[in-house]
Amino acid sequence: MSEPTYSKTELMICVASRLFEDGTTCFIGTGIPMLAAMLAAKTTAPNLVPIFEFGGMGAILEDLPRAVGEARTFHKGLYAAGICDAMESAQRGFVDYGFLGGAQIDPYGNLNSTTIGDHDHPKARLPGSGGGNDVGSHCWRTVAIMQHDTRRFVPKVDFVTTPGFLNGPGAREQAGLPKGTEPAYVVSTLALMDYDTGPGGTYRMRLKSTHPGVISEEVITNTGFELILPENVEVNEPPSAEELRILRDEIDPERLYI
Amino acid sequence: MQVIKSGHGELIQPFDLDEFREWNRTRKSRKLVDKVMSEQEAISKFVYDGCYIGTELYGTVRCPMSLAREVVRQGKKDLRVCGQGVLELDMWLAAGIVKKLDITYIGLEVYGTCPSLRRAVESGQVESCVEWSNGAITWRMKAAAMGVPFLPTRSMLGTDTLEYSAAKVVEDPFTGIKVALIPALILDVALIHVHRADKYGNCQIDGISGFATEMSRACKRLVISTEEIVPTEEIRKYPDRTIIPYFLVDAVVHAPFGSHPGEMAYLYGRDEPGIKEWVDMSQTADGAQAYIDKYVHNVKNHQEYLDLIGQGRLSELIDGRERRE
Numbered sequence: 001m002s003e004p005t006y007s008k009t010e011l012m013i014c015v016a017s018r019l020f021e022d023g024t025t026c027f028i029g030t031g032i033p034m035l036a037a038m039l040a041a042k043t044t045a046p047n048l049v050p051i052f053e054f055g056g057m058g059a060i061l062e063d064l065p066r067a068v069g070e071a072r073t074f075h076k077g078l079y080a081a082g083i084c085d086a087m088e089s090a091q092r093g094f095v096d097y098g099f100l101g102g103a104q105i106d107p108y109g110n111l112n113s114t115t116i117g118d119h120d121h122p123k124a125r126l127p128g129s130g131g132g133n134d135v136g137s138h139c140w141r142t143v144a145i146m147q148h149d150t151r152r153f154v155p156k157v158d159f160v161t162t163p164g165f166l167n168g169p170g171a172r173e174q175a176g177l178p179k180g181t182e183p184a185y186v187v188s189t190l191a192l193m194d195y196d197t198g199p200g201g202t203y204r205m206r207l208k209s210t211h212p213g214v215i216s217e218e219v220i221t222n223t224g225f226e227l228i229l230p231e232n233v234e235v236n237e238p239p240s241a242e243e244l245r246i247l248r249d250e251i252d253p254e255r256l257y258i
Numbered sequence: 259m260q261v262i263k264s265g266h267g268e269l270i271q272p273f274d275l276d277e278f279r280e281w282n283r284t285r286k287s288r289k290l291v292d293k294v295m296s297e298q299e300a301i302s303k304f305v306y307d308g309c310y311i312g313t314e315l316y317g318t319v320r321c322p323m324s325l326a327r328e329v330v331r332q333g334k335k336d337l338r339v340c341g342q343g344v345l346e347l348d349m350w351l352a353a354g355i356v357k358k359l360d361i362t363y364i365g366l367e368v369y370g371t372c373p374s375l376r377r378a379v380e381s382g383q384v385e386s387c388v389e390w391s392n393g394a395i396t397w398r399m400k401a402a403a404m405g406v407p408f409l410p411t412r413s414m415l416g417t418d419t420l421e422y423s424a425a426k427v428v429e430d431p432f433t434g435i436k437v438a439l440i441p442a443l444i445l446d447v448a449l450i451h452v453h454r455a456d457k458y459g460n461c462q463i464d465g466i467s468g469f470a471t472e473m474s475r476a477c478k479r480l481v482i483s484t485e486e487i488v489p490t491e492e493i494r495k496y497p498d499r500t501i502i503p504y505f506l507v508d509a510v511v512h513a514p515f516g517s518h519p520g521e522m523a524y525l526y527g528r529d530e531p532g533i534k535e536w537v538d539m540s541q542t543a544d545g546a547q548a549y550i551d552k553y554v555h556n557v558k559n560h561q562e563y564l565d566l567i568g569q570g571r572l573s574e575l576i577d578g579r580e581r582r583e
Contacts, residue, residue, distance in 0.1 A: 071580030127365030175416030176436025
């Protein structure tokens with residue numbers, strides 16, 4: 001059987017979907033995180049409890065939500081609440097993971113979705129935090145999903161919309177963010193990254209594994225800051241034929257994202 | 259309690275809790291009064307130039323689009339607006355009627371950033387953008403709903419979102435941790451679209467409630483648009499379903515398909531080509547204006563808008579609704 005062909009976006013979604021742990025509660029941001037969550041729910045994490053910020057909890061993700069308040073975010077759900085209940089659940093420690101996108105990310109995992117350029121006279125006005133800041137503040141672990149290029153992976157984000165490790169070890173706690181919360185992974189179109197958080201670690205982004213067909217140099221060239229390189233860089237499993245079938249036929253048949 | 263840090267964003271809606279209490283005492287009738295009126299009457303009566311206004315829920319979902327169009331049709335201007343919005347706030351921005359924003363998220367979700375927001379902010383037409391998270395803006399309304407001046411939160415700490423907000427960081431006097439204090443938000447006017455209401459304004463919502471509970475209690479004037487006006491006996495059968503009691507409400511407007519081209523859970527799905535039309539046309543200022551001419555100014559009211567959309571298309575949206583199985 002020949003190897004299936006796939007796009008970079010499809011690959012990114014498949015790699016992201018494998019990070020969802022079965023039986024956990026996950027805040028799902030709009031866009032690519034929704035596709036990854038759906039793929040996970042249909043494959044490796046059937047008991048995933050998706051939480052959408054406007055109040056949908058425990059939905060069966062049969063059709064792709066196009067908005068975070070859409071009826072599909074509480075389709076056959078367990079609970080249809082409001083935004084306060086969703087956010088307060090995260091604030092008191094009930095949400096295990098948060099999956100987010102953004103326009104820019106820096107070495108500490110801080111995300112920008114507010115402005116490019118000066119805030120008061122922006123070159124580009126982006127949508128704003130939405131629930132992003134709440135998710136990045138309160139979820140135990142957050143995962144960012146991004147296109148990988150030097151415009152997005154920058155040494156310093158123009159605006160810290162959503163907190164990563166801020167400016168390094170101890171900075172989150174120093175700022176008052178809940179203890180033990182952390183950015184965990186970044187999934188891009190080229191690779192999977194984590195952070196150097198061991199004892200004495202720098203808390204900067206670290207290459208963990210590249211996507212199949214991508215060499216480390218390509219990731220380095222497309223990153224606007226120095227990425228920590230481990231001794232062994234693993235290679236992610238390519239999308240399986242089954243993952244691609246579900247993604248194309250069941251999740252995004254209208255090709256809104258893939 | 260010592261203030262450790264202050265966001266330097268403007269508090270664009272200063273508030274006085276005792277004045278709010280007095281307002282609620284003297285300006286909100288406890289009597290069961292028939293409040294049904296046309297959208298023209300409701301908007302002209304309660305929305306005024308320069309007022310601080312908000313819409314619930316969220317741009318393509320249970321959004322008060324018929325009321326939002328009427329605000330544009332009547333040429334209201336210099337609005338100060340809070341929000342998380344897709345279609346309704348984007349349209350107000352395109353119409354040039356927004357002066358200041360307490361912004362959380364204004365974007366087209368699946369279709370990306372809002373060109374109208376970009377034009378309005380990058381050109382300086384919007385005088386100030388004060389940043390908040392979705393949680394924070396809703397808790398600000400919750401504080402107003404509670405009748406207290408602020409709520410503490412652990413959101414926004416350590417970020418530019420806080421720097422460009424009007425929040426303050428303090429050390430909590432009980433535990434010593436740092437918290438962000440976010441000020442109460444008392445809106446002059448709120449627009450909320452619901453599934454059903456009686457003529458007095460007792461409202462029920464199906465599906466997620468977004469921030470209807472908080473916003474309805476945090477405003478001085480509340481205009482409700484509703485898919486259906488039901489007899490009060492129906493409300494009394496299921497009082498546990500009433501999310502907004504009548505005394506909070508100033509106007510009840512009958513607006514079937516009031517969320518169009520957005521959706522209404524269990525009644526109709528979203529009109530994807532209808533939303534796409536705005537996405538495409540709003541790429542340019544001229545296009546956005548042409549859309550507003552076509553769907554706002556060239557129709558007199560919501561009924562004419564629905565006639566323009568056509569019964570055939572609306573029936574298809576009913577077929578595409580979320581179903582209870």
